[in-house]
Amino acid sequence: MKALGNHVLVEFYECDSDVLNNCEFIEREMSQAAKMSGATIISSNFHTFEPHGVSGVVIIAESHLTIHTWPEYNYAAVDLFTCGDSVDPWTAFSHLKEMFKSGHTSTIEMKRGQLHDIKGELKHKPNAAGVAGNIT
Amino acid sequence: MKALGNHVLVEFYECDSDVLNNCEFIEREMSQAAKMSGATIISSNFHTFEPHGVSGVVIIAESHLTIHTWPEYNYAAVDLFTCGDSVDPWTAFSHLKEMFKSGHTSTIEMKRGQLHDIKGELKHKPNAAGVAGNIT
Numbered sequence: 270m271k272a273l274g275n276h277v278l279v280e281f282y283e284c285d286s287d288v289l290n291n292c293e294f295i296e297r298e299m300s301q302a303a304k305m306s307g308a309t310i311i312s313s314n315f316h317t318f319e320p321h322g323v324s325g326v327v328i329i330a331e332s333h334l335t336i337h338t339w340p341e342y343n344y345a346a347v348d349l350f351t352c353g354d355s356v357d358p359w360t361a362f363s364h365l366k367e368m369f370k371s372g373h374t375s376t377i378e379m380k381r382g383q384l385h386d387i388k389g390e391l392k393h394k395p396n397a398a399g400v401a402g403n404i405t
Numbered sequence: 406m407k408a409l410g411n412h413v414l415v416e417f418y419e420c421d422s423d424v425l426n427n428c429e430f431i432e433r434e435m436s437q438a439a440k441m442s443g444a445t446i447i448s449s450n451f452h453t454f455e456p457h458g459v460s461g462v463v464i465i466a467e468s469h470l471t472i473h474t475w476p477e478y479n480y481a482a483v484d485l486f487t488c489g490d491s492v493d494p495w496t497a498f499s500h501l502k503e504m505f506k507s508g509h510t511s512t513i514e515m516k517r518g519q520l521h522d523i524k525g526e527l528k529h530k531p532n533a534a535g536v537a538g539n540i541t
Contacts, residue, residue, distance in 0.1 A: 346517045
């Protein structure tokens, strides 16, 4: 059975709480993780919460990376959703683990969009050259 | 064991391909799904791909909703990530199932950020009143 997407759900425990509350740092390193994994960034959007916590997303041509942090619990939930064979989400995982100084992680890798009846080559999202880039 | 987040991973199969290629419609109905589920929208960001497909995210005070569509396979991958008890992701699921005219769905519900050592009330993301709203 073929699948359209690959989704790695990551729990980063025992992180540096100061890092998890630094929106600018998190956006930069999430973008860096996307680039290192071979992804093409379309947009990024990050928000700081009061009294603490950051939420954000990097939309890539090959799907997305998201993060939600709870500095008070030294925890971040990260999703690395990719499609195609050119992006390695585990490179992004390793980079973020180091940046967040996570002492304990848990990961689950899941196939998304499993199809029975595909014949021939499986089409994924087009690459960056095919992105219309419409932002609404 | 307590958990910080609740994550519903949805596969919408056998959808209307025209709907899955309509970026404006998808953004509107994803936002509507967020509102119907009781979430507070912080931002939304949607993109059209060529020759087909839409990717987008609605960041909510209680985490996020994301979507990636493959109209050519009548398929959409949707993630409904929420925290706190005030948001019902299944309301969003039902609305989107109807809007996409999905003939077959598959869902997995997962707990994110499972913590052993929480004492007292579990803190979730602050509500909308606590959102700093910093967009970088």
